[in-house]
Amino acid sequence: MSNTTDLPPQTSFKLSMLINDTRYRSLTFQFIALLGLCFFIAWLISNAVVNLENLGQDISYKFLGNPAGYDINQQPISFSSQDTHLRAAFVGVLNTLIVAFLGCITATILGVFAGVLRLSNNWVVSKLMAVYVEAFRNVPVLIWILIIFSIMTVSLPGPRSFRGDNATATMLFDAFAFTNRGVYVPAPVWGSGSLIVVLTFVLSVIAMIAYRRYATKVLYDTGRLLPTLWPSIAIFFLPTILMFFIMGRPIGLDYPELRGFNFQGGIQVRGSLIALWFALSLYTGAFIAENVRAGIMAISKGQTEAAGALGLRPNRIMNLVILPQALRIIIPPLISQYLNLTKNSSLAIAVGYMDVTGTLGGITLNQTGRAIEAVLLLMLFYLLISLGISAIMNVYNNAVKLKER
Amino acid sequence: MSDTNANSTVAFVRHDTIPEREPPLGERGLIKWLRENLFSSVTNGVLTVLSLWAIYLILAASLPWLLNGIWDAPSIRDCRTILDGARGGCFAVLTERWNQLLFGFQYPSDQYWRPTLAFILLFVAFAPVMFYKLPRKLLIMTAVYPFLGYWLIWGGSIWVPVFAAGGFVAGYMVYRQFITRSFAIAFFGAIVGAFVFWWIADFITPVLANLIPIELEFVKSRQVGGFMLNMILGVVCLSLALPLGIILALGRQSSMPIIKWICVVFIEFVRGVPLITLLFVANVVLAYFLPPEANFDLVVRVIIMITLFAAAYIAEVIRGGLAALPTGQYEAADSLGLDYAQSMRLIILPQALKISIPGIVNVAVGLFKDTTLVSVISMFDLVGMIRGPILSSTDWNGVYWELFGFAALLFFIMCYGISQYSQWLERQLATDHR
Numbered sequence: 001m002s003n004t005t006d007l008p009p010q011t012s013f014k015l016s017m018l019i020n021d022t023r024y025r026s027l028t029f030q031f032i033a034l035l036g037l038c039f040f041i042a043w044l045i046s047n048a049v050v051n052l053e054n055l056g057q058d059i060s061y062k063f064l065g066n067p068a069g070y071d072i073n074q075q076p077i078s079f080s081s082q083d084t085h086l087r088a089a090f091v092g093v094l095n096t097l098i099v100a101f102l103g104c105i106t107a108t109i110l111g112v113f114a115g116v117l118r119l120s121n122n123w124v125v126s127k128l129m130a131v132y133v134e135a136f137r138n139v140p141v142l143i144w145i146l147i148i149f150s151i152m153t154v155s156l157p158g159p160r161s162f163r164g165d166n167a168t169a170t171m172l173f174d175a176f177a178f179t180n181r182g183v184y185v186p187a188p189v190w191g192s193g194s195l196i197v198v199l200t201f202v203l204s205v206i207a208m209i210a211y212r213r214y215a216t217k218v219l220y221d222t223g224r225l226l227p228t229l230w231p232s233i234a235i236f237f238l239p240t241i242l243m244f245f246i247m248g249r250p251i252g253l254d255y256p257e258l259r260g261f262n263f264q265g266g267i268q269v270r271g272s273l274i275a276l277w278f279a280l281s282l283y284t285g286a287f288i289a290e291n292v293r294a295g296i297m298a299i300s301k302g303q304t305e306a307a308g309a310l311g312l313r314p315n316r317i318m319n320l321v322i323l324p325q326a327l328r329i330i331i332p333p334l335i336s337q338y339l340n341l342t343k344n345s346s347l348a349i350a351v352g353y354m355d356v357t358g359t360l361g362g363i364t365l366n367q368t369g370r371a372i373e374a375v376l377l378l379m380l381f382y383l384l385i386s387l388g389i390s391a392i393m394n395v396y397n398n399a400v401k402l403k404e405r
Numbered sequence: 406m407s408d409t410n411a412n413s414t415v416a417f418v419r420h421d422t423i424p425e426r427e428p429p430l431g432e433r434g435l436i437k438w439l440r441e442n443l444f445s446s447v448t449n450g451v452l453t454v455l456s457l458w459a460i461y462l463i464l465a466a467s468l469p470w471l472l473n474g475i476w477d478a479p480s481i482r483d484c485r486t487i488l489d490g491a492r493g494g495c496f497a498v499l500t501e502r503w504n505q506l507l508f509g510f511q512y513p514s515d516q517y518w519r520p521t522l523a524f525i526l527l528f529v530a531f532a533p534v535m536f537y538k539l540p541r542k543l544l545i546m547t548a549v550y551p552f553l554g555y556w557l558i559w560g561g562s563i564w565v566p567v568f569a570a571g572g573f574v575a576g577y578m579v580y581r582q583f584i585t586r587s588f589a590i591a592f593f594g595a596i597v598g599a600f601v602f603w604w605i606a607d608f609i610t611p612v613l614a615n616l617i618p619i620e621l622e623f624v625k626s627r628q629v630g631g632f633m634l635n636m637i638l639g640v641v642c643l644s645l646a647l648p649l650g651i652i653l654a655l656g657r658q659s660s661m662p663i664i665k666w667i668c669v670v671f672i673e674f675v676r677g678v679p680l681i682t683l684l685f686v687a688n689v690v691l692a693y694f695l696p697p698e699a700n701f702d703l704v705v706r707v708i709i710m711i712t713l714f715a716a717a718y719i720a721e722v723i724r725g726g727l728a729a730l731p732t733g734q735y736e737a738a739d740s741l742g743l744d745y746a747q748s749m750r751l752i753i754l755p756q757a758l759k760i761s762i763p764g765i766v767n768v769a770v771g772l773f774k775d776t777t778l779v780s781v782i783s784m785f786d787l788v789g790m791i792r793g794p795i796l797s798s799t800d801w802n803g804v805y806w807e808l809f810g811f812a813a814l815l816f817f818i819m820c821y822g823i824s825q826y827s828q829w830l831e832r833q834l835a836t837d838h839r
Contacts, residue, residue, distance in 0.1 A: 030663040037667060044694040051693045122449045123442040124456045138820035139813045140774035142781075142788055147813070150805040343679035350781055361685055371689035378685070379678045386677035 048372075063368045064089070070363050072354045074270050085364050092359030093381060099276050099355065100342040100385075106281035107341060108334070111288025116318070118293055129289070136286035141344055145279040149351045152271030156180045162258050177256055177263055182270040184256035184263045191250035200243040208235040272353035276345065284341045288334060295330035296322060328400055335393035339386055346382070356381055470494045470806075480800035498804045499811055502795055506811065509630020509785050510794050516560075516622060520633050523557040526550060527640065535826065551644075558629065558637065560621035562614040568606035575602035588746040626704040630785035632815055634704075638786075639773040642711040646772075647765070649712065650719030651758075655749065657720065658727050668720070675717035680775050683710045688782040707779055715772045722764035726757035759834055766827035770820045777816075787812050 018028045052058060064086040072079050076094045079087060118129035136144065159179050177184040215226040244251070256266030299322050307321040348355040349362055356378065365374040430436055444450040473493030477500065478484040484495035499506070508517060530550035533543035552566035576599035583591035614620070629637065656668035675683070687710040688703065695701060730753060738748030758765075780789030791808045795801050801808075 026661045030661045033661075033664050033667065047696050048693045051697055054697060117452075120449075120452070121442065121445065122452055122456075124460075125449075125452050128456045128460065134821060135817065138770070138774075138817045138824070140777040140788075140816055142777045143809055143813050143816065146788070146792070147805075147809045150809070154803070154805055346679040346681045347778070347781070349681070357679075357681060361682065365685075365689070371685075372693060375682060375685050375690050379682050382679055382682060383674065383677040 057369075059372060060370075061373055063364075063370050063373070066368075068364065069367065072359065073352075074273055074354055085360075085368070088364060089356060089360040089377070092354055092356035095273075095348075095353065096342070096345055096355040096357075096385075099273060099280070099345050099348065099353070100338075102277050103280040103284065103341050103345065104338050106277070107284040107288055107337070110281055110285030111337075112292055114285060114289035115292025115296070118289060119296060133286045133289050136283050137290070141279060141283040142347055142350060144283055145275055145347055145351055148279045149272060149275035152182075152275050153180050156271075159258060159262050162263075177258075177266075179263065180271065181262065182268045183274060184266045184268055186253040186255050187267045189252040189254050191252060193247040193250040196247055197240060197243050197250060201240040204235055204237075204239045207239075208232050211235060270353065272348070272351040275351055276348050276353050280341050280344055283344070284337050287340075288337050291330050291333040291337065292326070294333075295326035298329050299325050331393070331397050331400060335390060335397070338393070339389055342385055342389065343382060474807075476500055481802065481804055494807050495804050496807050498795070498801045498807055502801070505631060505790055505795065506787060506808075507631045508633050509628065509790060511628035511630065512624060512633075513622060513628075516624065519557045519560070519621065523554045524633075524636065526553065526557075527636075530554075535830075556621065558633075559624055559626070561623045562610070562618070562620040564610050564613045564617075564619075568603070568610055571606060572599040572602040575599055588744070626702045629704065631790050632787045634779070634784065634786040635773070635776045638708065638711060638776040638779065639769075641708055642715050642776075643769050643772055645708070645712045646715035646719055649716035651723055651754070653716055653720035654723035654727060657724055672717045672720050675714055676721070680711070680714055680778055681781060683714050684778060684782050686710055703782075703784065707782075707784065711772070711776070714775075715768060718768045718771070719765060722761045722768060723757060725764065726759075726761035727753065729760050730756055762834065763827055763831055766823060766830075770823050773820060773823070774816060787815065 018024050065084050067082050068085045068088040069081050070088070071081050072088065072091050074095060075091055076098060077091060079091050114129045114132060117125050118133065120126050120129075156178050157180065159177075159181060162177065162179070176186075211231060212228055215228050218224055218226055254266055256263045256268075258264075303321055303325065304317055307317040312320065345355060346357040346361075349358045352358070360374055360381075361378045365371055368374070427433065431440060443453040469492045471494060473488070473491055474496040475484045475487050475493060476496050478487060478495065478497035479501070481495055481498070484497055488495075504514060504517065508520060512520070526546075527550070529543070530547045533539045533541065533547055549570070552570045556563060556566045576595035579598035580591045580595040583594050653668050653672060656664050657672065659665050659668075684707065687706040691706050691710070692701075734752060734756065735748070738752040741748075743751065777786060777788045779786050780792060783789070783793075785793055791812060795808060796804070
């Protein structure tokens with residue numbers, strides 16, 4: 001044996017190598033998979049073609065331009081039954097976004113509070129929060145939506161109870177009426193000069209953020225601790241209130257009033273919206289609470305003790321040491337909770353809130369019989385929302401990520 | 406000044422030790438516990454008072470309602486007459502309609518023992534999987550259960566499930582024959598063997614059913630409802646989704662780009678849309694894409710879609726488990742000379758699945774809760790029964806709290822039980838000794 005490194009025999013390509021040679025086997029498998037997928041899709045499409053032909057239907061999106069012919073009870077933009085299906089779908093999209101946005105905010109607030117309080121050393125509070133979290137996590141959200149909806153529609157008094165001298169129900173502060181037809185809240189009336197007030201408010205918010213940044217900078221540069229709470233509150237409220245009175249109170253409120261059989265004026269928030277909003281917030285809040293708790297518990301106890309040794313007080317330890325570190329752990333599951341909430345908002349159809357599932361996937365689908373098109377559009381919308389939210393949140397996630405060298 | 410001599414006039418010197426005194430009142434027993442746990446600071450005190458007030462409000466509202474409840478009345482009007490203005494729940498709806506809530510309103514009432522038996526056997530079937538200390542022979546029950554459960558709930562001739570099971574046995578025989586040669590041959594051989602068996606069985610079954618007629622009354626899928634439907638959907642879809650999810654997760658980890666991208670697109674698509682839209686697909690769209698002569702039941706179509714939905718979520722959980730394994734495990738399997746199937750089966754998956762158990766249980770709980778969504782496409786599961794036939798009947802129109810409370814309680818018991826089991830299992834499987 002003169003040659004110690006036996007080269008593998010150079011053989012020509014044989015067909016059996018497609019199965020037995022690891023160099024080519026993966027290509028074979030992928031080819032088979034692709035072929036199988038193509039055949040499967042072709043089979044589905046050919047079935048669809050045959051079925052559509054048998055039923056005398058075709059695939060077309062022209063129905064979106066036809067008059068919808070139905071009313072939508074909660075409309076953020078004006079809509080009448082003469083408007084097109086496309087506009088109905090758009091109203092539905094807006095309704096979905098409204099309930100998802102409101103839900104995400106309240107769910108976050110609830111979740112952070114419940115998560116922090118569940119870790120409290122106060123026995124009663126932590127047990128109460130544990131009961132809240134377990135009760136909401138272990139019961140389907142659909143049941144919670146229906147329970148809260150039945151509170152809104154069955155337990156609240158009808159508008160007629162507000163009438164007369166011995167009315168059984170009264171309005172809260174003469175401004176809010178909780179009835180079984182929805183909650184009536186005062187609507188703002190924009191007079192002339194109200195734009196200036198709004199601008200002042202926006203400017204004061206910017207000023208408040210700028211002040212807090214400045215305070216942080218002073219703290220980091222000189223170690224001097226500027227007060228932030230009271231100045232922030234002052235900057236937030238005072239200029240706007242001053243400008244409000246200087247301009248001669250341009251923004252008024254249109255109070256709801258009982259006229260005839262129903263309340264007039266103000267904004268009517270339907271019971272279905274409130275039920276959906278509350279149920280989704282409470283349900284998702286319970287999940288967020290668990291994420292927050294896990295995030296805080298993942299921070300080692302040494303951090304708390306070190307901060308305590310530096311002389312920080314408990315709330316400062318939480319704000320300056322624990323939460324900034326815990327946020328990195330909390331944010332990714334929080335994103336998926338927001339996504340879940342948005343997807344769960346499609347349960348609106350169970351209580352008659354006209355979100356996009358209710359308009360496009362509900363009434364439009366039933367009226368036009370265009371099942372494939374409507375469901376496809378519906379899925380596309382939710383996919384876009386999901387991808388959009390995760391993209392935005394990934395940007396934020398990268399911003400708070402631990403900067404490693 | 407050190408006058409320690411005995412002559413000095415010291416007023417008092419103690420010669421004996423003082424007996425132990427009890428700690429001060431604030432440092433022991435209930436008061437200490439209260440002080441440390443409830444009133445350690447002003448904020449804490451306020452929180453305690455607020456929570457106690459909240460608990461009082463909840464109890465004050467619910468206790469009279471629970472204790473004054475009427476358990477025996479034919480309708481809500483009689484309930485209100487008996488209550489005579491007092492606060493109280495009308496639980497009579499539960500005693501009156503329990504069969505509809507549990508089994509749906511069309512399941513033949515003389516056959517209730519069948520789903521009940523299937524439900525009890527479900528625990529027997531799951532026990533050896535859930536508690537690994539039980540004798541392994543019980544696993545036979547687990548293997549038999551899918552066919553037995555099907556027969557008990559849907560009925561028909563016993564030979565259908567028997568031959569269905571026979572196909573699996575035949576497939577396993579073929580697998581055993583060829584596994585020494587190669588996994589791929591054995592696997593595909595098993596599939597071919599099973600289908601050949603079923604093809605033959607298709608001819609034998611009607612003959613045997615005539616000769617030896619052992620059969621239960623056949624129940625159509627449309628007649629299955631109530632909480633039973635939730636249980637069936639949950640158990641069936643989870644069992645089907647688990648293997649599919651493992652395949653998808655392995656596909657997503659694969660080095661073959663086409664297979665990887667097929668899996669990625671599928672998983673991300675399914676995870677990006679709500680389950681409701683998939684149920685719409687099952688309800689109105691899927692029929693377009695199936696052959697015209699195929700006549701799938703709505704329940705089967707819903708099972709297909711929920712399975713695909715759950716599989717995508719399980720795939721993501723298992724992918725996390727696969728990613729969490731150190732690369733050394735993969736390399737060790739390679740260096741032992743194991744091929745892909747062997748290394749996955751013997752080295753990687755047992756560890757990855759163990760890590761993924763909590764996540765899988767989370768998906769299982771979520772899936773079980775999501776089975777209530779089928780009520781939206783007018784199937785009569787527990788929620789569908791409540792919203793449909795029961796609340797719209799003239800007898801029980803208006804009994805919201807009792808019914809929804811009952812539904813919530815049923816789901817709470819199941820889901821809380823599953824999550825407690827998962828925590829127990831995590832402690833059992835923890836091999837790192839902390």
